[in-house]
Amino acid sequence: MITQDKRLLGGVAGAVLLAAVGGFSVARCTADPAADTQSGEKAEEDAEAHADSLPMTADAIRAAEIAVEAVRAGGLGSEIIAQATVAAAPNGEAIVTARAGGAVTRVYKRLGDPVRAGEALAIVQSRDAAQIAADKAAAEARAVLAQRNLARERQLYEQKVSARVDYEQAQAEAGVAAAEARRAQVAARAANVTGDGSGAIVASPVSGRVTAENVSLGAFVQPETELFRVADPSKVQIEAAVGPTDAERLAPGDRAIVELPDGRTIEARVRAITPGLAGETRSATAVLDVPGSLQPGLPVRVRLLPSRGEVSDAIVISEDALQTLEGRDVVFVRTKQGFRLRNVTVGRRSAGRVEIVSGLKPGEMIATRNAFLLKAELGKGAGEEH
Template sequence: MKKNRGRIIFISSFIVMLLLAGLGFLRFGHYKVVVVRENAETEEHTEHEREQHIGKISEVHNEDIDKEESDQHTPGELVKINDLQRKKLDIKLGTAGPGKLLTTIDLPGEIVLDADHLAHIVPLLPGVVREVKKRLGQTVHQGDVMAVIESRELADAKAAYLASSERVALAQATFTREEQLWQKKINAKQEYLDAKNSLSEAKIEHRSTVQKLLFFGFSEALIKDFQKHPDKSLTRYVITAPIDGTVVQKHITLGEKVSDDTAIFTIADLSHVWVDLSVPQKDLVSIKIGQKTHISLGFGTPDAEGNISYVSPIADKNTRTALARVVLPNPDRRWRPGLFVKARISMGELQLPLVIPKEAIQRLGNENVVFVETKGGYDPKHVSLGRSDGSSVEILSGLHAGERYVARGGFELKAIMMTRDMGAHAGHGH
């Protein structure tokens, strides 16, 4: 009996264990099947279903936002400010309507020296440099001594002048004596005529030597001074500045030999410069003398205004461009020859149906907007832009004639709008 009773207990325990195992299998097996089935269904979702799912989440999130902040504006809605804020922001309104745009042509250019006020100093005779009085970049005035050259050719010219002066004086004395003797019938007429011819020849030779010295740059007063001081150095050649200006080139050093075909100084009057513009073939018909031109150098240099003073009658056969020139005042010397500039030439005005200031256009994301006045505040309306002259913009769509818009202060409204939206997102980030 005891043995049978133990067997019964063992069999019962085994059955209970089987039942428990079966229940566990069913439980955990069902869970596993559910997971696999749900994953399979998730993989079979379409993109549309995903978007709907995300949309529902967004709707729920937005509903939460609306419930929590029903008194705040969401991005893209009106911007509301009170009168005090409007005054502080200096909001200025405008009325949308027709306007004019300046039509312009943009051209590249280069600043060059004014060749009408430029002097290349070339010695008129060769020699050796004994003194250099001026340095590169120095301001000079007409008549200032630039350098002193010792020249043998000048010595020969001065000597010839002094000799011819003596011969003229001697011939003049001989002629006067022979004329008196002939008038007194003491000498023959032929002797008188010979003396007269000799005087004429001496004067011709003398004039030739004077002309040579004038060619070398000596004044008549200085030439006459040679006779008063015949012992002064005959070789000293003083080179002076022919114009007022600045020494922009210097090719002379002490002791070197200079020739009569090389510039040793270049003096430029920098109070005015030229701006040479390259005009392409397609724009040549539009460029006229007198047109107003805006010159821009950039890099912090203030812009300048000038007028077209010259248009070349011929074009470059290689580039097919023609030269147009602007004379530009340069009192403070900021327009340095050799620099490149941009030139904007005014062509006239273009009347358009709807034009507003460029300042009124603001950028929100990838869109251009204009803040339009409404009863509730300022509404950022998307607009399509047309042509622009840099200060005004043509509006193609999004704004209608007669609408009141923010002409000045749009940037401040945009900042308020962005700050509000950032605050709204930050407030719901928890």
């Protein structure tokens, strides 16, 4: 009986297993082949998207010195590429001269030192300054004496003791003495005479840093000799040389992009365009207002964007941003996670700039300077996967 029950249980278990296998086979046979194909294609697309993506943190981007710039439409015809120089603004640089001739007895500032407006740079001990101080003291004394004489003559005139002509004479003498005292005071201020009257203070009229010095302790200097130059790096302008035809397209207020030697770019505005042409270069000068601090004399390149320029839908990017990968022209678009490879179609090229006919939209952020590092990193990652 027990043997018969075991045989019965074994037959039931075999039937259940057979049914399970049969059901699995039926499910495989009845599954939708199109769904399997779509799943496979989606997996391939995801794998391809992952292969074109390059995760990178903001800190890593800064460490690699990868510049990111927003692309814009306009075409090469709308840009004017010009070489330019950073120059001190008229109110940002001062030539400091000796106000009186004499020997340099003290030097307070040297090349590169910070300076405040009105701060002393040096002291020149001068007989001219001493004479100016003496003239000032004498003129002030005569003015005081004339005022006292005028007060006395007024009192005598009011008491009918002296004639009116004497009172009027005292008035005239007091006026002349006061004018002479004011002239002497102005001369003393112009010479910047020291308090004891022994010398002249060489002071800076602007705040900034000493950019040039031509002074030695003990040296004798003549009046109006240039001793220092002081410049404020926050008060600069950019002077760009443009051709006559391009100058006609520019107007005050037009945008400009300044490309610095270290690869950075900053925004600027056209303040003025000179009406005449330079004699040697036969070019006009576009003067740009630029924010921030730049070193006067620094050579830069500017991209001027005239409001009356040619209109185009083509995107313009730097040649540094364009990379070649497996025969394709590509750029790296900034994403939240890092960068992603994007195929583009290239148009015209000029002066380090490239038109992108398709593949990018205005406003997208792409890697420009050091974009080749992203290409190398992406290629390394592909090699590791294989």
